[in-house]
Amino acid sequence: MDETQWLSADERAAWLRLVAVVELLPGVLDGQLRRTSGLTHFEYLVMAMLSEAPERVMRMTALAQCTNATLPRLSHVVRRLEERGLVERRPCPDDGRATDAHLTADGxxxxxxxxxxxxxxxxxxxxxPLTPTQVQRLHEIGDALLRELDPGGRLAVLYDPDPRA
Structure with a gap:
């Protein structure tokens, strides 16, 4: 049986700080968007991805993938956005089995x-709060973690602003 390799004091301190950031940041982002725009952070993410897509249209499956959502969760959120006139769903013209999400003018x-x-x-x-060097390190740390957490690059659209890189 393998021995557990426990965290060193420095590793534990780094881990606990990352956990704190992961727990606190979503509430900060969600709270600001709810107060100022009436959107959840996930609704904003969905709309932002659509806003950057060609003709502001994406297949629901592609949108689910790049937002790390299940199709049922995405469908529920898109339905709420449809009710507000911010997104429309339409049959995909290239594949009758697929559905496209389209960001409306109001969206x-x-x-x-x-x-x-x-x-x-x-x-x-x-x-x-970070120095320019720390921002670069954060970028590098994010890349290292994402290579492990997202080896297939499903969320690459979120963290690779230059698709040529």
Whole structure:
């Protein structure tokens, strides 16, 4: 039987800080978006992905993949966004079995209006407390962790702003 390799004091300290960030940051992002835009962070993410897609359209399966959502969860969220007139679902013209999600004009206006406050929150709580060197290290740390957590690159659209890289 293998022996457990317990965390060193430094590893434990780093791990506990990461856990604290992972627990606190979603509430900060979600709270700001709810207060200023009436959106959850996940709704914003869905709309942001659509806003960056060609013609603001994505297949539901691709949208689920790049937002790390199950199809049932995504379908539920898209239904709520449809009820608000922010997203529409349409049959995929290339594949009658698939469904496309389309960001409406109102959805575009909503995500454009929400983006500055979201970016300000990200800057305030994540980037501004760090030096430029620490931001670069955070990037490198994120890449290292994602190679392990997302080896297939399903979420690459979220963390690779330059698809040529």
């Amino acid at each position: 575009w206006e909503t995500v454009v209006a929400a983006a500055p406050g979201h970016v300000e929150t990200v800057r305030r709580h994540v980037l501004d």
